[in-house]
Amino acid sequence: MQRDFPDNASRHQQRLLLGPGPSNPYPEVMEAMVRPVVGHLDPAFLAVLDETSERLRRAFRTCNALTLPVSGTGSAGMEACFVNLLEPGDTAVIGANGVFGARMCEVARRCGAEVVRVEEDWGRPLDPAALLEAQRAHPGARIVATVHAETSTGVRNDIEPLSVLQETDTLLLVDAVTSLGGIPLDVDAWGIDACYSGTQKCLGVPPGLAPLTFSERAVERVSSRDTPPQSWYLDMGLIGSYVGAERRYHHTAPISMVYALHAGLGVLLEEGLEVSWERHASVGAELHAALSDRGFTLLAQDGNRLPQLTSVSLPDGLDEAGLRRRLLHDFDIEVGAGLGDFAGRAWRIGLMGHSARRSSIVALLGALDALLS
């Protein structure tokens, strides 16, 4: 049939996704994507939404009532936290040891906040004491914000020591985009007031939603604002009235993506959170060892390396972009390029969610060995 519109992209590609996300979705998730679409106020959908929120509470390890998927990708989750918790003139202490900490600073500035930036070298974890010291120097700070798993460097920042912020008026905001489901995260035990994630990392769901949870004190902060949040779309007061008992229409929920998240969380909780953490830890350690054996240099500091996201520099003389392209074209395996400071000299290799399997490592190493032999 003659078509009068472009049609060059209809061939499907299948890839092993070992980049910084998206990871390969769980098969159960792809099945759920094609559940029949129903209305956003249909009791049949609201039951799925409620169950999704309840599953999110289990994944985040929280009892927070305000726990829901934001209708956007992980960065929308970040923005939702900042626009709701900050007002113009507020002070925000933000840890920055990678792209996503730096992004937090930019988002906070666009909220009109004064940003106190606590820096650390790329590849090294933030010092929790430095964040707490910055908060003590600015006791009126509205938030201390940090990234749990820095996707740009493969570093895990320690969150638990920041739980002492519970004794202050400063809220603790944590980016768990790459950590949720992949490494231990305990929102309530760690005193996290606002936490967001993404679906396309260790949850094994396509990108498109940002799981989010706010503590009671975060909710109080939102309701005691002098001005409404600058974003109507991400206004947690209004969204909470839809997801909560009132069921007041705000915007049309992304039905199919909620089905997908619901199913991905089902897979995760059926496996068990701790088992999933162990699986990620195990394959991560195996990959770290194998890459070191092959002359790659791990860029994240020992002791704070993420198992689900490994940043490495390549052995001397290898063309990172060319090799990455051949992995994709010859073997249908995606690994990620370096970002920011690491651009042009590093790879980021993800083993997340459904992709966090020994078979992924075997496939990657086999392809690498074939290309380098």
Place this chain on the structure above:
Amino acid sequence: MQRDFPDNASRHQQRLLLGPGPSNPYPEVMEAMVRPVVGHLDPAFLAVLDETSERLRRAFRTCNALTLPVSGTGSAGMEACFVNLLEPGDTAVIGANGVFGARMCEVARRCGAEVVRVEEDWGRPLDPAALLEAQRAHPGARIVATVHAETSTGVRNDIEPLSVLQETDTLLLVDAVTSLGGIPLDVDAWGIDACYSGTQKCLGVPPGLAPLTFSERAVERVSSRDTPPQSWYLDMGLIGSYVGAERRYHHTAPISMVYALHAGLGVLLEEGLEVSWERHASVGAELHAALSDRGFTLLAQDGNRLPQLTSVSLPDGLDEAGLRRRLLHDFDIEVGAGLGDFAGRAWRIGLMGHSARRSSIVALLGALDALLS
């Protein structure tokens, strides 16, 4: 198997979706939802994204380079337009004859704009002369904004007379959430500078993306801003650098939803825009006549009634909520409740995209007759 997490929402419901959206997706769209997920920088995905943008240009009838799906629902498209085009202190002339015009006013206020609100009664179209007069009274206004198809009332507002704004420094911003694909819309011929839509109405795609297009003068306005847009997530300069030739990473595109939109636009363009408009017009007229015959009162003014979204008040003595519930529970047919001024006394019946078929009307009328006999 014993599960330690809630699992009450696993039964699938199938509905005939005749509410204000979502509509039933085209079968081709559901097939596309399960295309294998690939990375957001994979050439295989970028080809789909480019083709999606090109298909959107054809659907919007525009040559605008900046034409893309925003990673959020229709309301995110609205917010993307306002946060990029308005700066604090700017004046915005906004037509309001329903919920979505009123929402525009609220979003503009949250951008720090002075809102000049041009009102009209619910059920009646905005007077383009009144909007133009308001612009002449505020010649420095940054934008004149109006909703093309008011989903809360079923009214079509006339856009074409506003094309004279091209001769001023004021940009024309149009909400085409419910109009794109369903009734004639001609972005370039009508001099529209910024236009957004949603996927879940006449495009026959699940909710989750907001097609958007900016004219060259809108793009210039964004690049000549004194301050960056208050939203980082919706910053069209940054998003344009990813969707455009630079391919600079901004956020992870919602891969599966882009596949879905790509497929939905394929169905639309293969049918032909004009044929789709005629199909919507034909079923809309048939429904209007059938409802009038049964004693329902059409609430949108004759001559400006949307075929794809019909607002009606019920014959005296009928309990709208009870009847709507029985349609859903006994016959798996969704129609929408009234919103705002029309809450509790009206229905909104959608015939959009794949749902815009004579078989939908037959099913609805048959169920209604059964319930009312």
